[in-house]
Amino acid sequence: AQSVTQPDIHITVSEGASLELRCNYSYGATPYLFWYVQSPGQGLQLLLKYFSGDTLVQGIKGFEAEFKRSQSSFNLRKPSVHWSDAAEYFCAVAGRRALTFGSGTRLQVQP
Amino acid sequence: NAGVTQTPKFQVLKTGQSMTLQCAQDMNHEYMSWYRQDPGMGLRLIHYSVGAGITDQGEVPNGYNVSRSTTEDFPLRLLSAAPSQTSVYFCASSPRGGSYNEQFFGPGTRLTVL
Numbered sequence: 001a002q003s004v005t006q007p008d009i010h011i012t013v014s015e016g017a018s019l020e021l022r023c024n025y026s027y028g029a030t031p032y033l034f035w036y037v038q039s040p041g042q043g044l045q046l047l048l049k050y051f052s053g054d055t056l057v058q059g060i061k062g063f064e065a066e067f068k069r070s071q072s073s074f075n076l077r078k079p080s081v082h083w084s085d086a087a088e089y090f091c092a093v094a095g096r097r098a099l100t101f102g103s104g105t106r107l108q109v110q111p
Numbered sequence: 112n113a114g115v116t117q118t119p120k121f122q123v124l125k126t127g128q129s130m131t132l133q134c135a136q137d138m139n140h141e142y143m144s145w146y147r148q149d150p151g152m153g154l155r156l157i158h159y160s161v162g163a164g165i166t167d168q169g170e171v172p173n174g175y176n177v178s179r180s181t182t183e184d185f186p187l188r189l190l191s192a193a194p195s196q197t198s199v200y201f202c203a204s205s206p207r208g209g210s211y212n213e214q215f216f217g218p219g220t221r222l223t224v225l
Contacts, residue, residue: 009151032211043115043201043216044154051211090153094210098144098169101153 002027002095006102013081014110021076021105023091032094033074035065038104039087047089050074061085083109112137115217117202123223124192132187132220134202142209143185147171147198148219154201160185161209192224 003026013019025031032051036044048059055067065076074091086109092099118133136143144159156169160179174196176188185204189196200220205212 004153034213036214036216041218043218044203044214045216046213049213096210097167098156098159098210099154099214101146101155103151103153 002031002093002100004091004093004100004102006089006091006105008105009103010106010108012108012110015083016080019076019078019081019085019107021089021091021107023074023076023102024072025074025091025093026072027093027095031074033065033067034092034094034099035059035063035074035076036090036092036101037061037087038090044090047076081107081109083111085109114138115202115204115215117200117217117220119220120218121221123225124189125225126193128192130189130192132189132200132202132222134185134187134217135183136185136202136204136215137183138204138206138215139182140204140215141182141207142212143179143202143204144169144210144214145175145177145185145187146201146203147196148201149198157187157200159209189222192222194224196222197224198222 005024034049035047050067088104088106091102115136145157146154158177160166202217203214
C-alpha cells in the first residue's frame with residue numbers, strides 16, 4: 001500500500017530564510033506526487049505536482065520541489081520565506097482511488 | 112464559479128443524532144471525494160465517487176453514507192453520530208482522472224459530537 005511520511009511535525013524559520021520541508025513516499029510504480037498548503041481555517045490548495053519528466057518542478061508562490069527516485073523523496077523548497085507562508089503543508093501521493101496524505105508539517109515564520 | 116462549497120461550516124451534534132454534510136461543485140467535475148482531517152493524521156478518505164450514480168468506500172467509511180444523484184452534489188450522511196466522528200470534513204472534486212488530477216477542496220465543516 002502507498003504511504004507518505006513527513007518527518008517534521010513543526011518547523012520554525014525566520015522571515016527571509018530558506019525553507020525545506022521533507023517528504024518521503026512509498027509507492028510501487030512511478031508516483032504522482034503533490035504538495036498542498038492549508039492556511040488556518042481554510043481548505044487545501046495545490047502548490048505543485050509531479051507526474052513525470054523534469055524532476056525539479058515549480059509551483060505557485062515561489063515554491064519548488066525535487067523528485068528523487070533513489071531516495072523516494074519529494075522535498076519542498078523555497079529560497080526566501082515570507083510571513084504569509086505560515087501554514088500547514090501536506091505531501092500526497094495519488095493512488096487508484098484517492099490521494100494518500102502525509103500527516104503534515106506546520107510552518108511558523110518568525111519576524 | 113463558486114468552486115466547491117460545503118455547508119454547514121460548523122456543527123455540534125449529540126451522540127446518536129444523524130445529519131447530512133452538504134457538498135456541491137459547479138465545475139462539472141466527475142470525481143468527488145470526502146476526507147476527514149484529524150490532528151497528526153493528515154487527511155483520510157471516507158468515500159469517493161467517479162461519477163453520478165457511482166460511489167465507493169475509502170479508508171475510513173464506517174458510520175458514513177454517501178450518494179451521488181447529480182454531478183454537482185455529493186452529500187455525506189452520518190447515520191448515528193459518535194464522539195469518534197468529531198473532526199474536520201473536507202469535500203474535494205477533480206476532473207476526469209480522479210486522484211491523479213489536482214483536487215479542488217471546499218472550506219471544510221468542523222463537526223463536534225458530544
